[in-house]
Amino acid sequence: MFLTFCQKLIFRVLILFFTLPAQATVTLIEDLSFGTIVVSDNSVVSDIIISRSGQTSIVNHIRVIEPGHPAEFALTDLPGNLEVFTSAIITQATTSNPPPGPATEQFTISNPDIVASVTTNGSGFALVRVGATLSTSGNGGNYVDVQYQGTLQVTFNY
Amino acid sequence: MLNLNHNRITKVLTATFLTAMSAQPFAATLSDATISVTVQNAFDLVEDTELSFGTIRATADPAGTNVATLAIAADGSVTATPDNNATITQLTAGSVGQFTVSNAATFTDLTITFPGAATTLDNAIAPPTSPDFTVDTWVAIVRGGANDGVAYNAGAPNLQTDNTGTVSFDVGATLSTDANVTTSAYIDDVYDGDYTITVDY
Numbered sequence: 001m002f003l004t005f006c007q008k009l010i011f012r013v014l015i016l017f018f019t020l021p022a023q024a025t026v027t028l029i030e031d032l033s034f035g036t037i038v039v040s041d042n043s044v045v046s047d048i049i050i051s052r053s054g055q056t057s058i059v060n061h062i063r064v065i066e067p068g069h070p071a072e073f074a075l076t077d078l079p080g081n082l083e084v085f086t087s088a089i090i091t092q093a094t095t096s097n098p099p100p101g102p103a104t105e106q107f108t109i110s111n112p113d114i115v116a117s118v119t120t121n122g123s124g125f126a127l128v129r130v131g132a133t134l135s136t137s138g139n140g141g142n143y144v145d146v147q148y149q150g151t152l153q154v155t156f157n158y
Numbered sequence: 159m160l161n162l163n164h165n166r167i168t169k170v171l172t173a174t175f176l177t178a179m180s181a182q183p184f185a186a187t188l189s190d191a192t193i194s195v196t197v198q199n200a201f202d203l204v205e206d207t208e209l210s211f212g213t214i215r216a217t218a219d220p221a222g223t224n225v226a227t228l229a230i231a232a233d234g235s236v237t238a239t240p241d242n243n244a245t246i247t248q249l250t251a252g253s254v255g256q257f258t259v260s261n262a263a264t265f266t267d268l269t270i271t272f273p274g275a276a277t278t279l280d281n282a283i284a285p286p287t288s289p290d291f292t293v294d295t296w297v298a299i300v301r302g303g304a305n306d307g308v309a310y311n312a313g314a315p316n317l318q319t320d321n322t323g324t325v326s327f328d329v330g331a332t333l334s335t336d337a338n339v340t341t342s343a344y345i346d347d348v349y350d351g352d353y354t355i356t357v358d359y
Contacts, residue, residue, distance in 0.1 A: 026189040034195035038263045040359030048195075063263030063359070065198055065323060071191040091190070109193055134195055143197045150193040157186050 024084070024156060025077040029127075032152065034134045035068030042105065045138030052113045052131040062136070070113075070129040073154060078124040085157040088112035088130050095148035104144035108135045112152055130154060201262035201323070203357050205255065211333045212252030216344050218289035218335040219244040225334050230254060232299035232309065232330040244335045255329035256301075259357055262323040265304070269315040270327065271356040272296035279333070279349040289336030291349055301326035317357070329355065 034048050039062055046060035052070050075084060095107040113131035120126045130152060136143070211228055219225070219242070226244035229237045234254050238246050259268060276294035298310035303320040310317060310327060319325045 023185070024187050026187050028189060028191055031192040031194065034193070036196040036198050038199055038266075038359060039197060040199070040263075040266075063266050065261075065263050066196075068195070071193075073189055073191075090193075092193075095193075095195070107195065130191070132193065134193075143199060145197050145200050147194055147196045152191050152193055154189050154191070155186055156189070 023077065024075050024158065026154075026156060027074040027076065029072040029074055030069065032071035032130060032132060033068040035064055036066035038063040038065060039136055039143045042136050042138060042143065043140050046136045047133055049111075049133045050113075050131040052115060052129045054129070054131075070131040071152065071154075073128045073130075075118070075120065075126040075128065075156060076124065078120045078126070078158065080120055080122040080124050082120045082124065082158055083117050084120065084126060084128075085117045086114050086128055086154060087157075088114040088152055088154045090132065090150065091153045092149075092151040095150045097144075097146050097148055102144045102146060104146070105137045105139070105141040107148055107150075108137075109133070109150045109152075110135065114154065128154065128156070198261070199359075202258075202260045204258050204260070206258055206326070207253055207256035209255030209329055209331060209353075210252035212248050213250040214333075215245070215247045215249060216291075216335060217243065217245045218340055218344065220340055222336060222338045222340065225337050227332050227334045229295070229332040230330040232297045232328050234328070234330070246333065246335060255331075255355075256326065257329065257355065257357075258324065258326040259317075259319065260322075260324045262319050262325075263359070264319055264321050264323045266319050266323075266359065267315050268317040268319065268325070268357050268359060270298055270310060270312070270317055271358070272298075272312075273353045273355070276334075277351045277353040279351040281345060281347050281349045283347065284345045285342050287341040289338070289340040289342075289344060291336065292334045293331045293351065293353065294334070295332040296355075297330045298327045299330075301328060 041061035046062045048062045049057040050068050090109050093109050111133040118126045224241040224244040226241050226246045227239045228246040276292040279291040300308050303318045303325040305316045305318050
């Protein structure tokens with residue numbers, strides 16, 4: 001009798017163990033884009049900063065033609081009111097060009113801007129946005145009119 | 159026997175709980191995203207209207223000492239200045255040169271660079287010793303944007319694009335009779351030449 005009770009208890013604990021934690025589903029809503037810009041003078045380092053809230057700031061000789069936006073991730077399939085800790089790293093900090101790559105200066109990406117934690121709503125849903133800083137080389141070289149790319153990685157801990 | 163089983167079960171339960179409790183609150187999910195930026199340093203510059211001094215009557219000083227001028231200001235007003243035996247009289251109106259910049263950054267001041275040397279207007283079938291014209295003293299006025307109607311200031315460039323990255327400007331210049339020795343008169347025909355204007359950030 002006691003053994004049967006204990007066996008059930010162990011089974012339930014194991015069920016609990018294998019059920020929790022919930023496995024979050026992370027969906028990339030949109031990539032981080034600095035938009036379309038003009039580098040009017042590369043004799044000094046110029047920056048374009050897109051914050052996680054979507055604000056754009058310019059330092060020195062960059063002009064914006066089409067505005068960019070932060071990366072946006074959707075977290076789903078989590079318990080409600082769960083605090084999720086977030087962090088981001090730039091996994092490709094020096095940009096490159098899709099082939100065939102032209103001879104051109106490259107940008108440096110730094111300072112990922114992400115909230116330290118986010119709490120899911122009652123449905124287990126949360127949005128996380130990531131901004132960053134894009135810097136020119138500042139060495140006087142020219143930027144060819146093409147697209148430049150880098151990558152970032154976000155970690156969600158819960 | 160029952161005690162042994164009980165102890166063993168208790169240990170199993172404890173171990174299971176500890177394992178479950180230690181593992182439960184932590185999971186990590188990684189997700190990647192692309193970062194991109196597109197550079198568009200180039201913009202469009204179109205000549206909407208050619209600069210023309212119209213139809214004129216002109217006489218050059220054969221000695222090349224006296225030079226008459228016909229100035230078209232950027233606003234289109236014309237001033238003829240004779241110099242003794244060198245004369246220019248406008249018979250029919252010309253037009254300022256008109257240019258439009260588009261697909262540039264919004265609300266950005268652009269710089270106009272005019273030709274560094276005088277442009278020569280000549281006629282291919284005129285006698286070799288006949289006079290030519292020269293064009294210099296370039297001026298411009300901004301059309302559109304925040305500085306609409308304001309004279310272009312080369313010292314502090316004010317050709318500012320509007321909220322669509324577009325701005326226009328009109329160009330004037332001064333036409334002069336030949337300052338070299340010539341032995342025949344201007345012929346009744348078109349005298350033309352090319353000039354280069356550069357606009358950049």
